[in-house]
Amino acid sequence: MADARVTSPNPGNPADARVDGSDLITDIEFLVARVRALGSRAANGALAPLGLRVRQYAVLSLACGSISPTQRDLAEFLELDPSQVVAVIDDLQASGLVERTQDPRDRRVNIVQATPHGRSVYAEARVAIAAAREQSLHKLTTEERATLTELLLRVAF
Amino acid sequence: MADARVTSPNPGNPADARVDGSDLITDIEFLVARVRALGSRAANGALAPLGLRVRQYAVLSLACGSISPTQRDLAEFLELDPSQVVAVIDDLQASGLVERTQDPRDRRVNIVQATPHGRSVYAEARVAIAAAREQSLHKLTTEERATLTELLLRVAF
DNA sequence: TATTGTTATACTCTATAACTATA
Protein backbone atom coordinates (compact mmCIF):
# COMPACT_ATOMS: atom_id res chain seq x y z
CA MET A 1 0.00 0.00 0.00
CA ALA A 2 1.44 3.32 -1.09
CA ASP A 3 0.14 5.88 1.34
CA ALA A 4 -2.15 5.03 4.19
CA ARG A 5 -2.28 8.55 5.64
CA VAL A 6 -4.48 10.71 3.48
CA THR A 7 -6.08 14.09 4.00
CA SER A 8 -9.86 14.25 3.97
CA PRO A 9 -11.15 15.76 0.73
CA ASN A 10 -13.59 17.89 2.70
CA PRO A 11 -11.82 19.37 5.73
CA GLY A 12 -14.77 21.64 6.45
CA ASN A 13 -16.87 18.67 7.52
CA PRO A 14 -16.27 18.02 11.24
CA ALA A 15 -17.18 14.35 10.89
CA ASP A 16 -14.59 13.92 8.16
CA ALA A 17 -11.99 15.77 10.20
CA ARG A 18 -12.47 13.52 13.23
CA VAL A 19 -12.10 10.26 11.34
CA ASP A 20 -9.33 11.55 9.10
CA GLY A 21 -6.28 9.37 9.28
CA SER A 22 -8.06 6.05 8.94
CA ASP A 23 -6.83 3.90 6.09
CA LEU A 24 -10.48 3.22 5.29
CA ILE A 25 -10.53 6.33 3.13
CA THR A 26 -8.21 4.73 0.58
CA ASP A 27 -10.06 1.42 0.63
CA ILE A 28 -11.72 0.99 -2.77
CA GLU A 29 -14.33 -1.34 -1.34
CA PHE A 30 -15.32 1.20 1.30
CA LEU A 31 -15.49 3.98 -1.30
CA VAL A 32 -17.59 1.82 -3.60
CA ALA A 33 -19.94 1.01 -0.74
CA ARG A 34 -20.30 4.67 0.19
CA VAL A 35 -20.88 5.77 -3.41
CA ARG A 36 -23.42 2.99 -3.81
CA ALA A 37 -25.24 4.03 -0.62
CA LEU A 38 -25.44 7.66 -1.76
CA GLY A 39 -26.25 6.75 -5.35
CA SER A 40 -28.99 4.23 -4.75
CA ARG A 41 -30.59 6.48 -2.14
CA ALA A 42 -30.71 9.28 -4.71
CA ALA A 43 -31.87 6.92 -7.46
CA ASN A 44 -34.64 5.45 -5.29
CA GLY A 45 -35.77 8.96 -4.46
CA ALA A 46 -35.86 9.89 -8.14
CA LEU A 47 -37.77 6.70 -9.03
CA ALA A 48 -40.28 6.87 -6.17
CA PRO A 49 -42.80 9.06 -8.04
CA LEU A 50 -42.90 6.35 -10.74
CA GLY A 51 -43.50 3.57 -8.23
CA LEU A 52 -40.14 1.95 -8.99
CA ARG A 53 -37.06 1.04 -7.02
CA VAL A 54 -33.56 0.55 -8.46
CA ARG A 55 -34.00 -3.20 -8.73
CA GLN A 56 -37.22 -2.89 -10.64
CA TYR A 57 -35.61 -0.24 -12.80
CA ALA A 58 -32.70 -2.53 -13.66
CA VAL A 59 -34.96 -5.43 -14.63
CA LEU A 60 -37.26 -3.14 -16.60
CA SER A 61 -34.25 -1.71 -18.42
CA LEU A 62 -33.11 -5.16 -19.51
CA ALA A 63 -36.67 -6.17 -20.39
CA CYS A 64 -36.80 -3.12 -22.68
CA GLY A 65 -33.66 -4.22 -24.53
CA SER A 66 -33.73 -6.05 -27.83
CA ILE A 67 -32.51 -9.34 -26.37
CA SER A 68 -35.46 -10.58 -24.26
CA PRO A 69 -33.60 -12.09 -21.32
CA THR A 70 -34.71 -15.14 -19.39
CA GLN A 71 -35.12 -14.94 -15.63
CA ARG A 72 -31.84 -16.80 -15.29
CA ASP A 73 -30.07 -14.23 -17.44
CA LEU A 74 -31.42 -11.46 -15.25
CA ALA A 75 -30.27 -13.23 -12.09
CA GLU A 76 -26.72 -13.64 -13.37
CA PHE A 77 -26.40 -10.18 -14.83
CA LEU A 78 -27.82 -8.42 -11.77
CA GLU A 79 -26.05 -10.65 -9.23
CA LEU A 80 -29.40 -11.67 -7.76
CA ASP A 81 -30.63 -15.05 -6.65
CA PRO A 82 -33.22 -16.52 -9.06
CA SER A 83 -35.78 -16.37 -6.25
CA GLN A 84 -35.23 -12.63 -5.93
CA VAL A 85 -35.82 -12.20 -9.65
CA VAL A 86 -39.18 -13.92 -9.22
CA ALA A 87 -40.25 -11.30 -6.69
CA VAL A 88 -39.12 -8.34 -8.79
CA ILE A 89 -40.87 -9.65 -11.90
CA ASP A 90 -44.03 -10.47 -9.95
CA ASP A 91 -44.01 -6.85 -8.89
CA LEU A 92 -43.39 -5.45 -12.37
CA GLN A 93 -45.95 -7.80 -13.90
CA ALA A 94 -48.59 -6.78 -11.35
CA SER A 95 -48.00 -3.18 -12.44
CA GLY A 96 -48.35 -4.19 -16.08
CA LEU A 97 -44.79 -3.19 -17.00
CA VAL A 98 -43.42 -6.57 -18.09
CA GLU A 99 -44.74 -9.93 -19.25
CA ARG A 100 -43.46 -13.48 -18.89
CA THR A 101 -43.68 -15.64 -21.99
CA GLN A 102 -42.82 -19.30 -21.96
CA ASP A 103 -40.05 -20.26 -24.37
CA PRO A 104 -41.68 -22.75 -26.81
CA ARG A 105 -38.33 -24.53 -27.33
CA ASP A 106 -37.85 -25.16 -23.59
CA ARG A 107 -40.98 -24.81 -21.55
CA ARG A 108 -39.02 -24.41 -18.33
CA VAL A 109 -37.74 -20.98 -19.23
CA ASN A 110 -39.57 -17.66 -19.06
CA ILE A 111 -38.64 -14.83 -21.37
CA VAL A 112 -39.20 -11.41 -19.85
CA GLN A 113 -40.32 -8.56 -22.08
CA ALA A 114 -41.54 -5.06 -21.39
CA THR A 115 -45.09 -4.11 -22.34
CA PRO A 116 -45.73 -0.87 -24.26
CA HIS A 117 -46.69 0.70 -20.94
CA GLY A 118 -43.45 -0.63 -19.45
CA ARG A 119 -41.43 1.02 -22.22
CA SER A 120 -43.19 4.29 -21.63
CA VAL A 121 -42.54 4.18 -17.87
CA TYR A 122 -38.93 3.20 -18.53
CA ALA A 123 -38.44 6.26 -20.72
CA GLU A 124 -39.63 8.47 -17.87
CA ALA A 125 -37.50 6.58 -15.38
CA ARG A 126 -34.37 7.08 -17.49
CA VAL A 127 -34.88 10.83 -17.37
CA ALA A 128 -35.37 10.76 -13.59
CA ILE A 129 -32.28 8.59 -13.10
CA ALA A 130 -30.17 10.77 -15.39
CA ALA A 131 -31.05 13.85 -13.36
CA ALA A 132 -30.09 12.12 -10.10
CA ARG A 133 -26.85 10.91 -11.70
CA GLU A 134 -25.95 14.42 -12.84
CA GLN A 135 -26.30 15.50 -9.23
CA SER A 136 -24.16 12.64 -7.88
CA LEU A 137 -21.38 13.02 -10.46
CA HIS A 138 -21.26 16.78 -10.79
CA LYS A 139 -17.66 16.90 -9.59
CA LEU A 140 -16.44 14.74 -12.46
CA THR A 141 -15.78 15.86 -16.03
CA THR A 142 -17.15 13.93 -18.99
CA GLU A 143 -13.74 12.32 -19.54
CA GLU A 144 -13.46 11.34 -15.89
CA ARG A 145 -16.91 9.74 -15.99
CA ALA A 146 -15.88 7.73 -19.02
CA THR A 147 -12.70 6.60 -17.24
CA LEU A 148 -14.67 5.66 -14.13
CA THR A 149 -17.17 3.70 -16.22
CA GLU A 150 -14.41 1.85 -18.03
CA LEU A 151 -12.58 0.91 -14.83
CA LEU A 152 -15.75 -0.21 -13.06
CA LEU A 153 -16.74 -2.26 -16.09
CA ARG A 154 -13.45 -4.17 -15.93
CA VAL A 155 -13.96 -4.93 -12.24
CA ALA A 156 -17.66 -5.73 -12.60
CA PHE A 157 -17.29 -8.51 -15.20
CA MET B 1 -25.07 10.09 -23.63
CA ALA B 2 -22.24 9.17 -25.97
CA ASP B 3 -22.78 5.54 -26.86
CA ALA B 4 -25.60 3.51 -25.49
CA ARG B 5 -24.84 0.39 -27.51
CA VAL B 6 -21.85 -1.34 -25.99
CA THR B 7 -20.41 -4.78 -26.41
CA SER B 8 -20.28 -6.99 -23.34
CA PRO B 9 -16.73 -7.21 -21.99
CA ASN B 10 -17.14 -10.94 -21.58
CA PRO B 11 -18.76 -12.36 -24.73
CA GLY B 12 -18.03 -15.89 -23.56
CA ASN B 13 -20.62 -15.60 -20.81
CA PRO B 14 -24.01 -16.58 -22.24
CA ALA B 15 -25.87 -14.49 -19.67
CA ASP B 16 -23.90 -11.40 -20.69
CA ALA B 17 -24.50 -12.14 -24.34
CA ARG B 18 -28.27 -12.33 -23.92
CA VAL B 19 -28.61 -9.04 -22.09
CA ASP B 20 -26.06 -7.29 -24.26
CA GLY B 21 -27.43 -4.14 -25.81
CA SER B 22 -29.02 -2.74 -22.68
CA ASP B 23 -27.84 0.74 -21.76
CA LEU B 24 -27.62 -0.50 -18.18
CA ILE B 25 -24.07 -1.62 -18.87
CA THR B 26 -22.87 1.98 -19.18
CA ASP B 27 -24.81 3.15 -16.15
CA ILE B 28 -22.27 4.09 -13.47
CA GLU B 29 -24.78 3.52 -10.68
CA PHE B 30 -25.50 0.01 -11.92
CA LEU B 31 -21.78 -0.77 -12.22
CA VAL B 32 -21.12 0.59 -8.74
CA ALA B 33 -23.95 -1.53 -7.36
CA ARG B 34 -22.62 -4.66 -9.07
CA VAL B 35 -19.04 -4.05 -7.95
CA ARG B 36 -20.29 -3.41 -4.43
CA ALA B 37 -22.34 -6.63 -4.44
CA LEU B 38 -19.36 -8.68 -5.60
CA GLY B 39 -16.90 -6.86 -3.34
CA SER B 40 -18.87 -6.99 -0.12
CA ARG B 41 -19.74 -10.63 -0.70
CA ALA B 42 -16.04 -11.41 -1.08
CA ALA B 43 -15.11 -9.21 1.88
CA ASN B 44 -17.75 -10.77 4.12
CA GLY B 45 -16.44 -14.19 3.16
CA ALA B 46 -12.89 -13.16 3.98
CA LEU B 47 -13.97 -11.68 7.33
CA ALA B 48 -16.25 -14.54 8.39
CA PRO B 49 -13.48 -16.58 10.07
CA LEU B 50 -12.80 -13.55 12.28
CA GLY B 51 -16.46 -13.17 13.23
CA LEU B 52 -16.73 -9.81 11.48
CA ARG B 53 -18.82 -8.36 8.71
CA VAL B 54 -17.91 -5.37 6.52
CA ARG B 55 -19.84 -2.94 8.70
CA GLN B 56 -18.12 -4.09 11.85
CA TYR B 57 -14.80 -3.99 10.01
CA ALA B 58 -15.38 -0.37 8.96
CA VAL B 59 -16.26 0.76 12.47
CA LEU B 60 -13.35 -1.17 13.94
CA SER B 61 -11.00 0.40 11.42
CA LEU B 62 -12.07 3.90 12.42
CA ALA B 63 -11.94 2.97 16.10
CA CYS B 64 -8.32 1.90 15.57
CA GLY B 65 -7.42 5.28 14.06
CA SER B 66 -5.77 8.03 16.03
CA ILE B 67 -8.83 10.26 16.10
CA SER B 68 -11.26 8.46 18.42
CA PRO B 69 -14.54 9.17 16.63
CA THR B 70 -17.87 9.70 18.33
CA GLN B 71 -20.86 7.59 17.34
CA ARG B 72 -22.18 10.56 15.39
CA ASP B 73 -18.92 10.81 13.45
CA LEU B 74 -19.17 7.15 12.55
CA ALA B 75 -22.75 7.54 11.40
CA GLU B 76 -21.91 10.43 9.09
CA PHE B 77 -18.74 8.93 7.70
CA LEU B 78 -20.25 5.50 7.05
CA GLU B 79 -23.59 6.85 5.80
CA LEU B 80 -25.41 4.94 8.53
CA ASP B 81 -28.26 6.03 10.75
CA PRO B 82 -27.12 6.68 14.36
CA SER B 83 -29.38 3.84 15.49
CA GLN B 84 -27.53 1.45 13.18
CA VAL B 85 -24.23 2.55 14.68
CA VAL B 86 -25.58 1.62 18.12
CA ALA B 87 -26.19 -1.94 16.95
CA VAL B 88 -22.75 -2.33 15.33
CA ILE B 89 -20.95 -0.99 18.41
CA ASP B 90 -23.05 -3.13 20.75
CA ASP B 91 -21.85 -6.07 18.71
CA LEU B 92 -18.18 -5.05 18.69
CA GLN B 93 -18.28 -4.20 22.38
CA ALA B 94 -19.83 -7.56 23.25
CA SER B 95 -16.87 -9.17 21.44
CA GLY B 96 -14.45 -7.01 23.41
CA LEU B 97 -13.12 -5.23 20.31
CA VAL B 98 -14.12 -1.64 21.10
CA GLU B 99 -15.10 0.42 24.12
CA ARG B 100 -17.41 3.39 24.60
CA THR B 101 -16.05 6.16 26.81
CA GLN B 102 -18.14 9.15 27.77
CA ASP B 103 -16.67 12.48 26.71
CA PRO B 104 -16.09 14.40 29.99
CA ARG B 105 -16.64 17.72 28.23
CA ASP B 106 -20.05 16.70 26.88
CA ARG B 107 -21.57 13.75 28.65
CA ARG B 108 -24.01 13.07 25.80
CA VAL B 109 -21.30 11.87 23.45
CA ASN B 110 -19.59 8.51 23.38
CA ILE B 111 -16.07 8.19 22.08
CA VAL B 112 -15.39 4.85 20.46
CA GLN B 113 -11.94 3.31 20.77
CA ALA B 114 -10.54 -0.08 19.93
CA THR B 115 -9.25 -2.30 22.72
CA PRO B 116 -5.82 -3.96 22.38
CA HIS B 117 -7.67 -7.11 21.35
CA GLY B 118 -9.63 -5.08 18.82
CA ARG B 119 -6.39 -3.76 17.30
CA SER B 120 -5.04 -7.25 17.04
CA VAL B 121 -8.17 -8.55 15.33
CA TYR B 122 -8.16 -5.54 13.02
CA ALA B 123 -4.60 -6.31 11.94
CA GLU B 124 -5.71 -9.81 10.93
CA ALA B 125 -8.82 -8.48 9.25
CA ARG B 126 -6.77 -6.07 7.13
CA VAL B 127 -4.75 -8.95 5.77
CA ALA B 128 -7.89 -10.92 4.96
CA ILE B 129 -9.51 -7.92 3.27
CA ALA B 130 -6.38 -7.15 1.27
CA ALA B 131 -6.32 -10.68 -0.12
CA ALA B 132 -9.97 -10.47 -1.16
CA ARG B 133 -9.34 -7.07 -2.74
CA GLU B 134 -6.40 -8.40 -4.73
CA GLN B 135 -8.76 -11.02 -6.13
CA SER B 136 -11.48 -8.50 -7.00
CA LEU B 137 -9.15 -5.97 -8.62
CA HIS B 138 -6.73 -8.30 -10.36
CA LYS B 139 -7.65 -6.90 -13.77
CA LEU B 140 -6.48 -3.40 -12.85
CA THR B 141 -2.91 -2.15 -12.75
CA THR B 142 -1.58 -0.23 -9.77
CA GLU B 143 -2.01 3.05 -11.65
CA GLU B 144 -5.57 2.18 -12.60
CA ARG B 145 -6.41 1.36 -8.99
CA ALA B 146 -5.05 4.72 -7.92
CA THR B 147 -7.14 6.45 -10.58
CA LEU B 148 -10.25 4.53 -9.54
CA THR B 149 -9.66 5.42 -5.89
CA GLU B 150 -9.20 9.09 -6.70
CA LEU B 151 -12.36 9.28 -8.82
CA LEU B 152 -14.47 7.42 -6.26
CA LEU B 153 -13.13 9.67 -3.51
CA ARG B 154 -14.34 12.74 -5.37
CA VAL B 155 -17.81 11.25 -5.81
CA ALA B 156 -17.99 9.87 -2.28
CA PHE B 157 -17.42 13.17 -0.44
C1' DT C 1 -34.95 24.31 22.30
C1' DA C 2 -31.50 21.35 20.08
C1' DT C 3 -28.42 17.34 20.05
C1' DT C 4 -26.45 12.45 21.37
C1' DG C 5 -27.44 8.17 21.90
C1' DT C 6 -31.09 4.75 22.36
C1' DT C 7 -35.25 1.75 21.58
C1' DA C 8 -38.82 0.19 18.63
C1' DT C 9 -41.00 -0.91 14.25
C1' DA C 10 -41.49 -1.92 9.54
C1' DC C 11 -39.79 -2.72 5.17
C1' DT C 12 -36.15 -4.15 1.81
C1' DC C 13 -32.24 -6.89 0.67
C1' DT C 14 -29.55 -11.18 0.93
C1' DA C 15 -28.73 -16.12 1.56
C1' DT C 16 -30.32 -20.87 1.76
C1' DA C 17 -32.93 -24.85 1.19
C1' DA C 18 -36.61 -27.48 -0.67
C1' DC C 19 -40.08 -28.17 -4.09
C1' DT C 20 -42.39 -28.60 -9.30
C1' DA C 21 -42.16 -29.09 -13.91
C1' DT C 22 -39.67 -29.81 -17.48
C1' DA C 23 -35.48 -31.55 -19.99
Added chain:
DNA sequence: TATAGTTATAGAGTATAACAATA
Protein backbone atom coordinates in the same frame (compact mmCIF):
# COMPACT_ATOMS: atom_id res chain seq x y z
C1' DT D 1 -29.84 -36.60 -13.27
C1' DA D 2 -29.78 -31.71 -14.11
C1' DT D 3 -31.90 -27.13 -14.88
C1' DA D 4 -35.58 -23.03 -14.67
C1' DG D 5 -38.54 -21.20 -11.96
C1' DT D 6 -40.97 -21.02 -7.49
C1' DT D 7 -42.02 -20.95 -2.43
C1' DA D 8 -40.63 -20.39 2.24
C1' DT D 9 -37.78 -18.77 5.95
C1' DA D 10 -34.33 -16.41 8.46
C1' DG D 11 -31.01 -12.91 8.97
C1' DA D 12 -28.81 -8.46 7.58
C1' DG D 13 -29.44 -3.83 5.84
C1' DT D 14 -32.29 0.58 5.58
C1' DA D 15 -35.62 4.17 6.97
C1' DT D 16 -38.54 6.52 10.53
C1' DA D 17 -40.31 7.97 14.68
C1' DA D 18 -40.24 8.59 19.48
C1' DC D 19 -37.79 8.87 23.88
C1' DA D 20 -34.28 10.08 27.95
C1' DA D 21 -30.27 12.52 29.19
C1' DT D 22 -27.70 16.43 28.47
C1' DA D 23 -26.48 20.84 26.53
